Amino acid sequence: MGKNKPTYEVMVKIGDEENMDEFMQAAVQEAKLGFEENGLPIGSVLVLDGKIVGRGRNQRNQKGSVILHAEMDAIENAGILLPEEYKRSVLYTTLSPCQMCSGTIVYLQISKVVIADNTTILGAENFLKSHGVILEYQENEECTELLRKFPLS
Numbered sequence: 001m002g003k004n005k006p007t008y009e010v011m012v013k014i015g016d017e018e019n020m021d022e023f024m025q026a027a028v029q030e031a032k033l034g035f036e037e038n039g040l041p042i043g044s045v046l047v048l049d050g051k052i053v054g055r056g057r058n059q060r061n062q063k064g065s066v067i068l069h070a071e072m073d074a075i076e077n078a079g080i081l082l083p084e085e086y087k088r089s090v091l092y093t094t095l096s097p098c099q100m101c102s103g104t105i106v107y108l109q110i111s112k113v114v115i116a117d118n119t120t121i122l123g124a125e126n127f128l129k130s131h132g133v134i135l136e137y138q139e140n141e142e143c144t145e146l147l148r149k150f151p152l153s
């Protein structure tokens with residue numbers, strides 16, 4: 001261990017998949033799958049005790065659904081968890097959660113949300129914060145580029 005060995009923080013580069021949190025990487029994979037299906041390129045995963053329990057992507061074009069946003073799809077695909085399990089869960093999403101998804105996050109008392117992009121669209125982050133939800137950001141160039149290819153509405 002040399003003195004000049006860079007710290008982890010120094011080594012991590014934005015958009016560097018190798019060093020990206022594996023859970024955000026999974027959410028980005030979902031966004032890419034959505035893009036390949038001609039859907040909105042937004043992905044999400046729900047993580048409980050260090051394991052992915054639900055994966056999802058925006059289903060507007062695929063299922064003709066206006067409510068199955070990536071976050072809702074991931075939560076839906078996780079099935080029914082215990083109230084304590086929701087509280088221990090972390091939701092990863094490639095785009096800042098909208099009012100509906102934020103409402104669901106608060107309703108289920110999910111304690112933490114990790115967001116890749118909030119510049120394309122800023123969701124209801126103040127609402128989440130005001131309800132004590134911890135927000136963390138993991139910027140990801142690839143996912144922001146995917147988002148810019150689609151006019152989101």
Ligand SMILES: [Zn+2]
Pocket residue numbers: 069070071097098099100101102
């Ligand atoms: Zn949403």
